[in-house]
Amino acid sequence: MTDGEVLVERRGSVLLVALDRPRQRNAMTLDAARVIAGAMSDLDADDSLSVAVLTGNGGHFCAGMDLKRFVDSGERPFVPGRGFGGLVETPPIKPVVAAVEGFALGGGFEMALACDLVVASETARFALPEVRRGLVARGGGMFRLPRALPRAIAMELLLTGTMLEPAVALQYGLVNRVAAENAALDTALDLANAIAANAPLAVATSARIARAAYDRSESSMFEWQQQWTDAVFDSADAAEGSRAFTERRDPVWTGR
Incomplete structure (x- = not known):
């Protein structure tokens, strides 16, 4: 299933959801957020599905909100009841594994934080740069990040907008695995299948x-x-x- 911006595919008991705007580094749009929200609802409603994997195509996870659309039309990719990206405010009951290549910035990082497990490739870079744009990380970043990282590290990322590399993220327990470049999805699917093997x-x-x-x-x-x-x-x-x-x-x- 596809709407041109998100690909949704069943792989046995695993639901694969992939952002598919590679030229925009998978920056989030309202249409994409609505598709993701629908996929998360389908995940919970379908007894044949156990877990989802969320990823981005083209070498990046998600560069956050599409700022061009925000400037041009005021578009905000928030779904009522689900929040940014159709996910961060109300994740599904069933678990979600994030497979992160390249940038997970702003709302993209917040989407990863809303997932239950995170696999990052060696190329992954996490950041909440909102303060550099006159914005704040209101998609859960300001309170989920201090839960996931030591307070001082979380505050530095929130207040400076600087990037976190995967090796450091693994050291602090923010991610479950660090995979080779282009291997994050396969590693995440391995984790998802290990989950799906259970009741x-x-x-x-x-x-x-x-x-x-x-x-x-x-x-x-x-x-x-x-x-x-x-x-x-x-x-x-x-x-x-x-x-x-x-x-x-x-x-x-x-x-x-």
Whole structure:
């Protein structure tokens, strides 16, 4: 599926979403944001899908908002309820892996921060340059970055707009893997397939609760998580996983 700016492709239980404006370094448009928002909704609604991979074609992830369109027409690539890029304000319940080549700047970096796992190639460069344009990183960057990095490092990136290289991002745990140039997508797909091999309901519930841990105290988490964890333990997949283990075979998941 394509709208000329975003390619959406199913690969088994993995939904691949690729920005496809290489000449503009995949700068985000409103149309592209709407397609991504729709893809994220499809991901959650389809029991045959377990995880998404978000990437950019042509050697870059996303250079942020298309500033030319912003200047010419005031276009802002924000989808109501989903935010910048159709993702940052309300990510899907199911996990998303970012595969980053080249620039992940501004809103592009914020989209990576909204993902659950990040694979960066050796060419990747992360930055929030909004302060250099008289703007602010309101797509989650100002509060997600200090959660993902040591405070001093996050403040330096936010206040100077300078770039972060992948080796440093890996050192601080901002990314999961650093891949060779042009290998970020393959590495991300390997991670996604490792996720998709597990029980879908258990994966989605684990992702939902792990994200909420940032905002809740540990003492409140046990009671709060019960509304979803009970359904996992009562599911057909839970019975299948245990049965497959005792029968020494691979489980067959149904997502139920």
